[in-house]
Amino acid sequence: MGEAIVITSGKGGVGKTTTSANIGTSLALQGKKVCLMDTDIGLRNLDVVMGLENRIIYDLVDVANGRCKLHQALVKDKRFDEKLYLLPAAQSSDKTAVTPSQMKKIVDELKQEFDYIIIDCPAGIEQGFQNAVAGADQAIVVTTPEISAVRDADRIIGLLEKEPMDPPRLVINRIRTNMVKRGDMMDVDEVTNILAIELIGIVADDEEVIKASNIGEPIAMNPNSKASIAYRNIARRILGESVPLQHLDDASKGMLTKLKKFFGARV
Amino acid sequence: MVKLHNVMIKGTKDGLLLHLDDRCSFSELLNELEDKLLPHQQVNDDSHVLNVRIHTGNRFLSKNQEKKIKEIVGHKKNLQIESIDSNVILKKDAERIKRESEIQVITKIVRSGQILNITGDVLLIGDINPGGKVMASGNIFILGSLKGIAHAGCLGNEEAVICASKMSPTQLRIADCFTRAPDREEDKPQEAECAYVNDAQQIIIDKLIVLKKIRPNLNRFVEGGL
Structure with missing residues (x-):
């Protein structure tokens, strides 16, 4: 029996879909059987980020309305032999095309077959959100270190606490180290002080992420990027490993600085 | 034993204090109240307004009953109800x-x-x-x-x-x-x-x-x- 994790944020554009794609990919790389589920009906993206857009035959709404069997709608990602599947959202309907109870039924069915179901939630707190959380056992809230995103995340956490699921966990996305250093961006502590939930990962702002999603290859597949390691660490924490948080500030330092540090000089 | 007074009127320096007995029926109480207040009208007709405090003992008055008492006392021009007190209140309150x-x-x-x-x-x-x-x-x-x-x-x-x-x-x-x-x-x-x-x-x-x-x-x- 698998576990369903909803990835949500309240505010749009903070990286729910990217996070869903990369956590799903990382879990699959760890050998788990994963189904990514896009619930953003009408504005689907997850298929594009995963590079699976051209393989979609049926979608979530078709399954909900019984126009096809669940397994017919699942798109297999051939890069991860039999480990990663996508249940795409419909692009032509809207959020009211499915109900929370239909969603719960689909998620429950998927849980029989998969280890993890990663549910990509649409922005907002309306029916789309209700649909996405209906079948979930756990929630991960994504925010960026901006006041508006944190405010919306706080609202979402309040709503999630009313749902019958484990307390939500937090991913802080797109941290810009140099801005934090200058004091122009909230740091990790400020965000966790306000939201007061368990932090499951921090992801630095990385141009590679955008490049990767544009070519339909989640960054987590590239082991050399900082963001990739961050996502893989999140996946390992989901699996129950205790992995220390990444240091955000040593990436930009050159060889000379490292040498100086090695010889104990003041940097 | 026949009880004589269901309504007791006491004069204090602040006005009148009406003690309403809590054992008799409400209609008895109303009748007696009316009887007792009637003579006062003649005596006090032109005098200044008296404050009246009403105490109902262990009787609980519904809104309706309270209204009836207010009506009777209110008929007398020179009487003004200051408060209606009781030893009991509703559980809800x-x-x-x-x-x-x-x-x-x-x-x-x-x-x-x-x-x-x-x-x-x-x-x-x-x-x-x-x-x-x-x-x-x-x-x-x-x-x-x-x-x-x-x-x-x-x-x-x-x-x-x-x-x-x-x-x-x-x-x-x-x-x-x-x-x-x-x-x-x-x-x-x-x-x-x-x-x-x-x-x-x-x-x-x-x-x-x-x-x-x-x-x-x-x-x-x-x-x-x-």
Whole structure:
């Protein structure tokens, strides 16, 4: 029996879909059987980020309305032999095309077959959100270190606490180290002080992420990027490993600085 | 044994005190009240208005019954009802009074969009985040940071106060007064503070220690000893 994790944020554009794609990919790389589920009906993206857009035959709404069997709608990602599947959202309907109870039924069915179901939630707190959380056992809230995103995340956490699921966990996305250093961006502590939930990962702002999603290859597949390691660490924490948080500030330092540090000089 | 008086009238220096017996039937009581008040009309016709306090003993009066008594007494021009008292009240009212005089302890983080509405005083163990709101008809005590909105005395009690371990609210409201955070964030002292309404109807934020002087009634729980 698998576990369903909803990835949500309240505010749009903070990286729910990217996070869903990369956590799903990382879990699959760890050998788990994963189904990514896009619930953003009408504005689907997850298929594009995963590079699976051209393989979609049926979608979530078709399954909900019984126009096809669940397994017919699942798109297999051939890069991860039999480990990663996508249940795409419909692009032509809207959020009211499915109900929370239909969603719960689909998620429950998927849980029989998969280890993890990663549910990509649409922005907002309306029916789309209700649909996405209906079948979930756990929630991960994504925010960026901006006041508006944190405010919306706080609202979402309040709503999630009313749902019958484990307390939500937090991913802080797109941290810009140099801005934090200058004091122009909230740091990790400020965000966790306000939201007061368990932090499951921090992801630095990385141009590679955008490049990767544009070519339909989640960054987590590239082991050399900082963001990739961050996502893989999140996946390992989901699996129950205790992995220390990444240091955000040593990436930009050159060889000379490292040498100086090695010889104990003041940097 | 036949009881003679169901209605006893006493004169005090503040006016009349009517003792209504609680053993007889209500209609008997009404009849006797009417009989007894009738002669007064002649005597006191031109004199000044008398205040009347009515005590009903262990009898509970419904709204309707209260209205009937008021009608009878109100017929006499020079009588004015000051109060109707009884030894008994409805369980519902008693519970409400109890709730209003209790401190409710709540452990939670009030998050953006959430409203906590309390009758009486509230002790919140946790933060109020920006966008969150706590309303209480009494005082608000917060063991945590107040970053959202707190509204004490929301039914109009200007004596109510707001205390917080860390006071950095978006807005404070007490009864009908309100204040907002300064536009520029100053360096706030990291100590607990309280807010109250002063004589000029302004909300003042000050150190906790001033409360003892300004709102001595907060100490109602202390009996004897201290």
